[in-house]
Amino acid sequence: MLNPHLWPDTARLEAGQLWVGGVALPALAEAYATPLYIIDEVTLRGAMRAYRHALARHYPAPSRVHYASKALLNIAVAQVAQQEGLGLDLVSAAELLVARRAGVDMTSIHLHGNAKSDAELHRALDWGVGAVVVDNLDELERLIALSAGHPQPQPVLLRVAPDIAAHTHAHIATGAADAKFGFPLAALPVAIERILAAPGLHLRGLHAHIGSQIFELGQLAATVQVLVAALAQIRAQYGVTLEELSPGGGLGVPYTDAMPATDIDGYAQALAAATQQACAAHNFPLPLLTVEPGRSIIARAGVALYRVVARKFAADGRLLYLHVDGGMADNIRPALYAARYTALLANRADAPPTAPVSVAGRYCESGDILLRDAPLPAAQLGDVLAVAGAGAYTLSMASTYNMSPRPALLLLNAGQVQVIQRRETEEDLLARDLPLAATETPQSR
Structure with missing residues (x-):
């Protein structure tokens, strides 16, 4: 069997x-x-649809699914993702080129990475990606300079290191405060002030990703709580209501009989409930909820x-x-x-x-x-x-x-x-x- x-x-x-x-x-x-x-192809498309339908079922505000392309990307897979209504998360100039050759709408793309080159940022700006996910202050300063004079402000998300240790292998855990990715919470004010003062940038929201192969949904719910609290603090301190929340992806998949099954519906339900509860606690409007599954799709x-x-x-x-x-x-x-x-x-x-x-x-x-x-x-x-x-x-x-x-x-x-x-x-x-x-x-x- x-x-x-x-x-x-x-x-x-x-x-x-x-x-x-x-x-x-x-x-x-x-x-x-x-x-x-x-x-x-049936399994691939089925997983993509399962994510979209589960979020629509459990979250009463707008939601979006981005395929985390680092799991596997080529022109055909990018085309399937677009046909199924998914955006793409990309991490390099060549991945941007794959998406472009696949005919993907550039506004449905997030560009990630902790060490983006100027060439990659230039391409993202020139091709009009939906958001650049800013990982550190050095990158932010370069992006401010590169975006100056662009006809439209470039939307950005700030990647947060929420100081949540995912229960997974150390090589695929990314949410600790000292991880290679993201701003520690204490460093957010400097980044926010720089973006708000930069005419070439538009701060759209916050992003976090605590790791891969996660089966304990409580860790993902805790990530949402940290992000919503940060959104509320930004509104209180700067008078800005950010419109997007991205708690990343990372839902685990089984590779052997001994491992638990992937539960896409349970994942969507947990994130939706955590977002609604946290927003209610902070009297914050429900943001656009963006999730970024990769492994659990393909x-x-x-x-x-x-x-x-x-x-x-x-x-x-x-x-x-x-x-x-x-x-x-x-x-x-x-x-x-x-x-x-x-x-x-x-x-x-x-x-x-x-x-x-x-x-x-x-x-x-x-x-x-x-x-x-x-x-x-x-x-x-x-x-x-x-x-x-x-x-x-x-x-x-x-x-x-x-x-x-x-x-x-x-x-x-x-x-x-x-x-x-x-x-x-x-x-x-x-x-x-x-x-x-x-x-x-x-x-x-």
């Missing part, structure tokens, strides 16, 4: 094979080679496919490792912070598991282990391994380590297959390399 909280909505087993989007995945591995990533829509190319046995005959043709270059998460996954053999999905086995990637690092002690059948060479929950923070963080081309990405829907990112080639890898200049070598002197 497939756990519906881990696999795409359209995933099913038929004649021992794993199917997604009306397509048998072993056939895709054969046709497009491995490593290979697929996205189930993780479950994605499946990664690998081919078993070798095995390693212990002296007593026990199978220790399955070696596959991908690994940490296309999915750094297990090596980076011990992320765990669920997998099965896509071509023999009905075979019962035997003794646990680890799945090792092909890269020259001892830490390149995709799965540890996974309950898999006795695999044979050529079997196709399918890894669930592979849509987020895999290809977006992929590298070309060991000069390995990055995988292709397919979008599946009702038996139709569309390549939305082609496989990288060796020529792509070498395109930036330049040979030594034709000069006399030291040995020939």
Whole structure:
């Protein structure tokens, strides 16, 4: 049986094979080679709609959903997000370019980042992004200078470090007062005064993001309370009523049976209730509530496919490792912070598991282990391994380590297959390399 909280909505087993989007995945591995990533369009669109509908159901004032594109971004995914009525959160000039080539309305974009370059700020200003999320005073001073003389003031949000420690891995916790992101609460007055005095900027609201893989909704509600209290203090001190509140994203997703299911409706209900309660307590009008989910939109829509190319046995005959043709270059998460996954053999999905086995990637690092002690059948060479929950923070963080081309990405829907990112080639890898200049070598002197 497939756990519906881990696999795409359209995933099913038929004649021992794993199917997604009306397509048998072993056939895709054969046709497009491995490593290979697929996205189930039904699951992707369904999660986007679930967020919009849940907020509309639970929050009586305007709300907006922005897809946190760092989870996975390309032109096709940006187009899907726009078709489903979502804005985008972006963090680089190239991501802005992807959005523009996808035809995304620039006013629906927030530009994030703690170290934005002048070139990125210039592009945001020139292309009219909906908001620049200002992270620190140095960035603010540069943005004030760059925005001077622009015909329309640039809307900005201030990122707040609310001093809330999310119960998640340290590498993806971002809400502490000493985190690399955001203004400590005590530093807000200086930033606000500078913005209010800058004719090229318009202060629209406050933003915070305390981390990723969060299942305890009380931490998110506490973040809302901190932000609303800050909005009320700004109104009292400066006579300005800011119109937008963004408590970030970060809703957790399960990668194994032992993890709780993603609860989008519960998330929206908790944020909506916390916002209404805090605004009532401070006699503050309900702001535009903007949420920024990424992982919980696209993780479950994605499946990664690998081919078993070798095995390693212990002296007593026990199978220790399955070696596959991908690994940490296309999915750094297990090596980076011990992320765990669920997998099965896509071509023999009905075979019962035997003794646990680890799945090792092909890269020259001892830490390149995709799965540890996974309950898999006795695999044979050529079997196709399918890894669930592979849509987020895999290809977006992929590298070309060991000069390995990055995988292709397919979008599946009702038996139709569309390549939305082609496989990288060796020529792509070498395109930036330049040979030594034709000069006399030291040995020939």
